[in-house]
Amino acid sequence: MTTQDTLPAGKVWLVGAGPGDPELLTLKAARLIARADALVYDHLVGDGIMDLARPDARRIYAGKEASKHTMPQGDINQLLVDLAREGLSVVRLKGGDPFIFGRGGEELETLVGSGIPFEVVPGVTAAAGCGAYSGFPLTHRDHAQSVTFVTGHLKDGTVNLDWPALARPKHTVVFYMGIGAAEEICRQMINHGLPSMTPAAVVRNGTQKDQQTVLGTLGTLPHRIAESGIKPPALIVVGSVVGLHEKLSWFEGKA
Known part of the structure; x- marks a missing residue:
């Protein structure tokens, strides 16, 4: 973070949203959600968590439900790259912890291959x-x-x-x-x-x-x-x- 109110442009934060209760978010997760330019979020992100985002932030739903995928995983991976290349600070918000059955590793491999800087914020699985x-x-x-x-x-x-x-x-x-x-x-x-x-x-x-x-x-x-x-x-x-x-x-x- 560069200042108290802004995030570095052209970067992705892979953030665990926890199991549903918004009060189980980490302090860092809540701070990032509130300051991001764009949020790409999943079906399992609990009610009320997206309310923390800035009113002008871009919200992109990339949820996956049983036998119903809004966006294929490969498209999500590329979307993160494209948003960062637009110069946006991007929060990729996943229910639970992004590295426990969250495909977070796959998304980061794409970011690494594209030269996009990132950070990972664990969540309560x-x-x-x-x-x-x-x-x-x-x-x-x-x-x-x-x-x-x-x-x-x-x-x-x-x-x-x-x-x-x-x-x-x-x-x-x-x-x-x-x-x-x-x-x-x-x-x-x-x-x-x-x-x-x-x-x-x-x-x-x-x-x-x-x-x-x-x-x-x-x-x-x-x-x-x-x-x-x-x-x-x-x-x-x-x-x-x-x-x-x-x-x-x-x-x-x-x-």
């Missing part, structure tokens, strides 16, 4: 936000000594994951983009050694006023998802820490 706001401590000395974030997004009808490594006791697994593959995920986790009674949950719109948590087990979760009608964006959390929800939940229904 969805797993951390959903865990905290649902009463699931992702690690806990009595329940989970490790946690894994993994994509559950289907490609060509398969979920090609290292199931033996995921289906371990004393371990929490968070599946991003996994709702459409929930039945396969639960089946594979059981087939590779976890009991069907292992606690599992889905959290939709985590940290936001309309957060919805659906509890179950590996054996019942697919039915619970169908029964509740829950839709993306949502995370699946598997592990005994989910069983702490009743004791530790503080947000849902109380916000």
Whole structure:
């Protein structure tokens, strides 16, 4: 930043917008959003966050929803280059953290190849936000000594994951983009050694006023998802820490 009110021209900031609640933005993220000339933002950027932008800032929606992409990734990459070459200060705003299933690395590779200067501002990733706001401590000395974030997004009808490594006791697994593959995920986790009674949950719109948590087990979760009608964006959390929800939940229904 060159002064308190302006940003360097011809530069891109890759900024994590956090899991939805605007108050979970970092101070740096909020400051950059308020001063940028142009903002390229995603579907998962929480309500109210774009209100921080200058009234005259250019706002470009580049959201991706399940099976519905407003703008192909290659076009987004080139857009960032083009905006910077116009001499604009550009904030590329992504839900959660830009380097955790956010394709931030792909966008930066394009910027590097085009000689565009950039900075990265981390954000609270969805797993951390959903865990905290649902009463699931992702690690806990009595329940989970490790946690894994993994994509559950289907490609060509398969979920090609290292199931033996995921289906371990004393371990929490968070599946991003996994709702459409929930039945396969639960089946594979059981087939590779976890009991069907292992606690599992889905959290939709985590940290936001309309957060919805659906509890179950590996054996019942697919039915619970169908029964509740829950839709993306949502995370699946598997592990005994989910069983702490009743004791530790503080947000849902109380916000």
